[in-house]
Amino acid sequence: MTGHSRSHPPRSGVKAGSPRALRIALPIVATLSIVAPLAWLWQASRVPAVYSVMDMGYLDYGVGAMADPVGWHGSHMEGHMPGQPMAPPWLVTDMVADPARPADVRVDLATRQQVLSIGGRSIAGFTVNGTSPGPEIQAKQGQLVEVHLRNESIADEVTLHWHGLDVSNAMDGVAGVTQDAVPVGGEFTYRFVANQAGTYWYHSHQVSNPQVAGGLLGSLVVTPKSGIAQQVDVSAIAHTYGGLRTVNGNAEDFQVPARPGQQVRVRVTNTDNGPMKIWTTGPYRLLAVDGTDLHQPSEITGRSVTLTAGGRADLEVKVPIDGTAVRIQLSKATAVVIGLPGVDAPVPAQPAAELDLLSYGTPAPLGFDPTHPTRRFDYRIGRRPGFVKGLPGMWWSINGRLFPHVPMYVVREGDVVVMHIENHSGEVHPMHLHGHHELVLARDGVAATGSPWWVDSLNVLPKESYDIAFVANNPGIWMDHCHNLKHAAQGMIAHLMYQGFDTPYRIAGPADNQPE
Amino acid sequence: MRTAYKVLAYLVAAEVAVQAMVMVWAIAGLGKWVDGGGVFDKAVIESQGTPFPEVAGILVHGINGAFVVPALALLLLIVSFFTKVGGAIKWAVVVFVLVVVQGQLGFLGHDFPLAGALHGLNALALFGAAIHTGRRLRAAAAVAVEQPEARTATPV
Numbered sequence: 001m002t003g004h005s006r007s008h009p010p011r012s013g014v015k016a017g018s019p020r021a022l023r024i025a026l027p028i029v030a031t032l033s034i035v036a037p038l039a040w041l042w043q044a045s046r047v048p049a050v051y052s053v054m055d056m057g058y059l060d061y062g063v064g065a066m067a068d069p070v071g072w073h074g075s076h077m078e079g080h081m082p083g084q085p086m087a088p089p090w091l092v093t094d095m096v097a098d099p100a101r102p103a104d105v106r107v108d109l110a111t112r113q114q115v116l117s118i119g120g121r122s123i124a125g126f127t128v129n130g131t132s133p134g135p136e137i138q139a140k141q142g143q144l145v146e147v148h149l150r151n152e153s154i155a156d157e158v159t160l161h162w163h164g165l166d167v168s169n170a171m172d173g174v175a176g177v178t179q180d181a182v183p184v185g186g187e188f189t190y191r192f193v194a195n196q197a198g199t200y201w202y203h204s205h206q207v208s209n210p211q212v213a214g215g216l217l218g219s220l221v222v223t224p225k226s227g228i229a230q231q232v233d234v235s236a237i238a239h240t241y242g243g244l245r246t247v248n249g250n251a252e253d254f255q256v257p258a259r260p261g262q263q264v265r266v267r268v269t270n271t272d273n274g275p276m277k278i279w280t281t282g283p284y285r286l287l288a289v290d291g292t293d294l295h296q297p298s299e300i301t302g303r304s305v306t307l308t309a310g311g312r313a314d315l316e317v318k319v320p321i322d323g324t325a326v327r328i329q330l331s332k333a334t335a336v337v338i339g340l341p342g343v344d345a346p347v348p349a350q351p352a353a354e355l356d357l358l359s360y361g362t363p364a365p366l367g368f369d370p371t372h373p374t375r376r377f378d379y380r381i382g383r384r385p386g387f388v389k390g391l392p393g394m395w396w397s398i399n400g401r402l403f404p405h406v407p408m409y410v411v412r413e414g415d416v417v418v419m420h421i422e423n424h425s426g427e428v429h430p431m432h433l434h435g436h437h438e439l440v441l442a443r444d445g446v447a448a449t450g451s452p453w454w455v456d457s458l459n460v461l462p463k464e465s466y467d468i469a470f471v472a473n474n475p476g477i478w479m480d481h482c483h484n485l486k487h488a489a490q491g492m493i494a495h496l497m498y499q500g501f502d503t504p505y506r507i508a509g510p511a512d513n514q515p516e
Numbered sequence: 517m518r519t520a521y522k523v524l525a526y527l528v529a530a531e532v533a534v535q536a537m538v539m540v541w542a543i544a545g546l547g548k549w550v551d552g553g554g555v556f557d558k559a560v561i562e563s564q565g566t567p568f569p570e571v572a573g574i575l576v577h578g579i580n581g582a583f584v585v586p587a588l589a590l591l592l593l594i595v596s597f598f599t600k601v602g603g604a605i606k607w608a609v610v611v612f613v614l615v616v617v618q619g620q621l622g623f624l625g626h627d628f629p630l631a632g633a634l635h636g637l638n639a640l641a642l643f644g645a646a647i648h649t650g651r652r653l654r655a656a657a658a659v660a661v662e663q664p665e666a667r668t669a670t671p672v
Contacts, residue, residue, distance in 0.1 A: 023600070026597070027597030027598045028597075030594075030597045031594050031597055034590065034593065034594060035594070123565070210564065213563060213564045214564075238559075240559045240560060240563040240565070241563075241565065242563065242564060242565025242566070243560055243563050243564075243565030243566055243567035243568075243571075244565065244567075245555065245559070245560070270559075272558075272559035272562065272563065273558070273559065273562035273563065274557065274558025274559045274560075274561065274562045275558055276557075276558075276559060309562075331555060331557055331559065332555040332557070333555035333557075333559075333560075383623065385619075392583065392586075393582055393583070394582055394619075394623060426623055426624065426626035426627040427626055428558070462626065462627050463627065484562055486562055
């Protein structure tokens with residue numbers, strides 16, 4: 001009610017402040033008070049048709065003794081600090097392996113859009129050299145690997161990212177950040193030194209959500225110069241094609257022939273978007289996580305290992321001398337069966353208990369001191385209503401902000417960085433930092449006491465927090481994102497940049513770069 | 517505007533019914549699939565494919581719950597400002613608040629499964645409120661036609 005009496009004579013016009021005017025104005029004002037903020041949020045969430053990741057979000061210099069911002073930092077829309085000394089920017093393209101050094105390993109990879117035939121089903125997907133997964137790339141530690149990529153028929157264009165291998169920035173394979181996506185008929189040559197021995201994988205980082213799901217991926221194994229202790233060494237790529245679970249591209253169990261008494265190294269790669277539990281019929285040891293050996297890993301029985309999306313786990317099992325086989329379950333759905341040909345093993349019950357890497361193995365020298373970091377960052381994951389790229393929804397937030405208004409973490413070469421990751425989003429996130437390996441210091445405030453636990457893909461459950469540390473020793477601009485690639489496509493992408501770096505590449509634009 | 521109001525209120529109620537139906541449809545399909553040896557885990561949930569046809573129910577539930585129902589409730593609220601029927605705004609607000617609570621309980625269920633039980637209970641409250649909102653406007657409109665003087669606009 002307006003409070004005015006109804007004794008006024010009828011009138012034809014509408015005067016401001018009159019009951020009738022208010023009766024017309026109030027609903028309109030009320031509507032605007034709802035619509036206007038929504039329109040503003042929608043407008044603020046839109047991204048330009050072409051943009052540089054350097055212009056995304058705000059600069060986060062972290063907290064620490066050396067946190068004073070110094071140097072050139074691109075043309076950020078937010079957090080710009082004028083009056084800083086200008087230095088000539090270095091480009092991500094400058095960061096390459098020694099161009100004069102000849103390659104030790106040469107691989108030609110051709111990518112195609114194809115219909116895959118798996119388990120009696122036809123599934124639209126992608127191949128590398130005609131298969132999915134593509135061929136395994138093998139190198140010895142220290143070798144220079146040269147991969148010549150040719151995109152034969154993938155209309156959405158393609159790149160190759162060397163997941164877990166800390167390559168030079170120009171070779172990281174992120175469309176729109178370290179290179180332009182390769183169009184049909186286009187080529188790109190990757191050159192990198194395989195300095196780390198371990199299990200890695202490659203996959204497209206152009207339109208990566210559908211392309212990785214469609215099978216544009218393969219294994220990359222770097223063996224130590226001294227070789228490995230096990231007599232049998234196999235890779236097992238777990239991948240789900242259109243809801244169909246596979247190992248190395250087959251819906252059936254992966255049979256590995258091995259003689260009784262032999263020790264077998266199984267390199268498991270989880271290429272899916274969700275975490276996977278691994279367990280076995282008998283005892284096993286977890287030799288390595290994300291390509292890094294664990295120190296003095298003990299024998300495990302009655303416990304499963306959680307392998308996060310994008311992560312790798314190297315297991316060692318011994319074929320029993322009584323002639324039976326070993327079965328390694330990669331979730332309930334698929335398995336690796338190791339033993340004499342034709343010998344199967346019963347499906348072991350899934351253990352209720354899980355291996356805790358926080359206390360597995362024994363401590364060893366770290367090679368750096370994480371107790372005195374020069375920078376501390378927060379990476380708080382949340383979920384809230386809002387708009388991303390103009391679309392309403394419940395979106396993932398990073399430090400309370402939605403894409404593209406997310407942090408650009410800024411470091412200087414040589415920094416010892418500690419990052420605090422928290423997950424308040426209600427869903428698990430496999431957090432993946434490119435170009436670096438991170439040491440897990442603590443989970444939920446409980447310090448790690450076992451072997452140094454280095455990761456490039458970290459399973460962060462809801463309500464969990466992690467403190468991780470890394471040395472900023474690989475200059476460039478690196479993605480720091482969720483490897484549930486659906487989530488990445490929904491904007492769960494931040495970047496780590498070294499001060500003074502810039503990229504000549506653009507997201508979208510003429511090259512149509514879409515890294516997610 | 518009154519017709520729009522009524523239609524929107526009933527649409528919210530219909531959507532709640534659809535939400536309940538597609539969820540049970542999906543769970544029934546899941547049970548059948550698991551019975552046949554299928555494994556449902558995060559990798560399958562997050563994969564692009566359809567392991568069993570009824571998995572579409574989960575997708576529909578998500579899209580309806582995250583976009584369609586909130587949009588309907590918001591439109592109902594906006595339309596209520598223009599109906600000039602006593603209590604129309606109040607009941608649109610009730611429906612809107614219940615929709616917001618419903619969404620929050622749904623997402624909270626990822627973290628605290630018990631919130632999922634409340635999500636189911638709140639669905640009944642929302643269904644009842646939406647039906648009542650549509651029905652009472654019809655009654656109010658009938659009164660308004662008989663007594664035009666009684667028409668009031670309740671400020672927000």
